[in-house]
Amino acid sequence: MLSPLDHEFVRSVARAADRTAVPLAACPDEEPAGVPHRGLARRVKTLVAAYRSPESELHGSGQALAAVMTHLRALRGAQTPSGLFAGGDNVQSPPDSAFTVNDVCDAYVLAAGGGPELQDITAALAEIAGAATPSLLTGGVHTPNHRWELSAALARLHRSFPDDRLPARAEEWLAEGVDIDPEGLYSERSAVYAALVTNPSLLLLAEVLGRTDLLDAVERNLATTLDLIRPDRTVETVHSRRQDQRLSFALWPYLPHYRLLAIRTGRGDFARAARLAAADGVDDPDLLAQTLLTPDLCRALPAPDAEKLPRDGYLPTARLAAHVSATAHTVVYGGSDVPEHRRIRSGLACNPTFLRMFAGAAVLDAVRLSQAFFDLGPFRAADMEQLAANRYRLTQTLTSAYYQPLPTDRRRDDGAYRLVDEGRFSASMAFPDRPQDEVSHTTRVEAELREDGADLRIDISGPSVPWALELTFRPGGEVRGAVPLGDGSWCLTTEPLTYRVGDDEIRVEATVETGEPLVGPDRSDVLRYDPGQDYTVVGGTDAAAGNRVYLGGHGPQALTLTLRATSQA
Incomplete structure (x- = not known):
């Protein structure tokens, strides 16, 4: 009827x-x-x-x-x-x-x-x-x-x-x-x-x-x-x-x-x-x-179902997980197409944001990890595993190479070698014909989604390279506990950070488990977001907009990040 x-x-x-x-x-x-x-x-x-x-x-x-x-x-x-x-x-x-x-x-x-x-x-x-x-x-x-x-x-x-x-x-x-x-x-x-x-x-x-x-x-x-x-x-x-x-x-x-x-x-x-x-x-x-x-x-709508809390979901094809409670709505993402295709392109999933969190009006819009490894851009997980209920591991291994002289049978007297893209750089070097010395860099992020937020463990291995974690909060709130850097950005040290909008708050605390201490606010060369050469070579960027908080250091390094939400919503 x-x-x-x-x-x-x-x-x-x-x-x-x-x-x-x-x-x-x-x-x-x-x-x-x-x-x-x-x-x-x-x-x-x-x-x-x-x-x-x-x-x-x-x-x-x-x-x-x-x-x-x-x-x-x-x-x-x-x-x-x-x-x-x-x-x-x-x-x-x-x-x-x-x-x-x-x-x-x-x-x-x-x-x-x-x-x-x-x-x-x-x-x-x-x-x-x-x-x-x-x-x-x-x-x-x-x-x-x-x-x-x-x-x-x-x-x-x-x-x-x-x-x-x-x-x-x-x-x-x-x-x-x-x-x-x-x-x-x-x-x-x-x-x-x-x-x-x-x-x-x-x-x-x-x-x-x-x-x-x-x-x-x-x-x-x-x-x-x-x-x-x-x-x-x-x-x-x-x-x-x-x-x-x-x-x-x-x-x-x-x-x-x-x-x-x-x-x-x-x-x-x-x-x-x-x-x-x-x-x-x-x-x-x-x-x-x-x-x-x-x-x-x-026609009139049927009676709506009440919202079910808490709830969680995982979409393996998109590698997207979410956990929703009365306090926090947290999303973890590891489904970028960039690691497989090794390029930024219209029609590919390129966003390097791997976590966001809502605590009422306090919103952490994007968590991103920059790493200065051959200018290959920020962390984009190539793999996402569900380890347990509401626990996930994101993994990316970046590989680049130094190339040796061409074998004798591949050399040309005129020096005119094929123009080839080797994954990060194009040159008339016939890269596939050369012996190569590979250099690898692996980043793992384990995320446990909780009723009141999330726990992150970030493990950066490989050669010593600078890294910076960027937390972008939606405008409209107040940052406390971090050192202002100017231009709408702050440096997170070992002290807890809070981001408050009215009665809603997100609290962040970082602890280094292994490796060097975090860098201080004087290291602007480290505490920045780097989109990678696919953007910078054409003068572009995919940087997030908002109140940006940075913490950074030099790998290898392991650290934990605790994110806790308080919401009156």
Whole structure:
């Protein structure tokens, strides 16, 4: 039995749409100069939804329709002879155009059911969709999620303009298999692309093509994401292979998916996630159109499950562990792609953060370990083992080499040897042909996650090289017990450090077990974060921003770090 309508939710999504649509309708003839094609299509969809919704200030508004036509003219003007859209950093891109066509097709469905006064709008939308269809039928992609966005556009086109070639092409993409791993993560491990591209695309494809397996994939991903929700209502991204690995991503874009599946399945854990996603209010202008296209979204949520504390989880495929209690939310990560691929690249998981902790408003955003070994960059674990419940070991072994003279049979009189990349450096040296003397450096971090924080043991072995541990706290708090270094950074000595925000606090204490004492605040050459030459050779960095606390020394060395949380949350 379907639940009753959630009238407050319906009103809130209309208000969110109106915040975008009402100003546009107030100046209906104003040309949208500089707005990219995806923005134009999204505005059209929002304006048509507002016109159709009885809850909107623009219900039945002629000015809203005039603004739609102004935007449609601009959108048609952005369409090239191929039917694809100009603009953006991807040239003549089928998938980028698919994002726009998806909104065009949704707007068409809304307009087609809106009466004769929308006939001109319906015709303009059909013209734009028809012009794009041939290129979307034959076009290619260049990221995993593009396959599903493009397939969703093909399915939407078929929904409104039936053509057997369209679902056949979508099924050709789907025949590759959805890239979801046994843990429920898509191959890009990205919250941004799961929430904004893959999940909505698969839900649409499941509906149009009758593919319940795609619905199952979305449910699995949403179930896994439950354990990635952080106390600040963001979703963990440190393990992502896309640009959000360096960003904080809010939970609210997941709202329609958690809400829809909670209503349709009765899952109380999804209902709780949906409530969390809307806890700060509804501010997504696209939700109004989604509720008109999928009326089940307007139904009342089932009763939410209570949060279970304490809880812990480990995702072996991403090498990501979390322990959550009423006091602390701690994440340990050892799933970087850099040790295997030996490069920094878009599409690889490169974030060197291996631990973060939330204690209410006091947040330790990143713990990173720099090491001056052949400029190969900070510690990124190549392996992560679960030693016991809530106890993990991260390991990285870096290897570089000094090269001997070439064997006699490999020498050239002209001295023109192959230009080769040896893993950290490229030169015309024919490196693989030379005997080499390897130098290795191993770092192990053991992390035990506790109800009130974490215990770390860091073991640095190999040649004597400087290292620095960087703890980056989220701005807004007060650092006590450390020596200021200037520029928003401090030096941790043998005295305990506290970071306090209101009544919430994280306390850190370091003890050297073996090796030299920690260096003092006068050693700025050691107490710094070094991103490694893959960044510095092009003048870049992946440094974290915030209140940075350093401790450092010279290996070999072993030390323990005790992190304790106190929270009134």
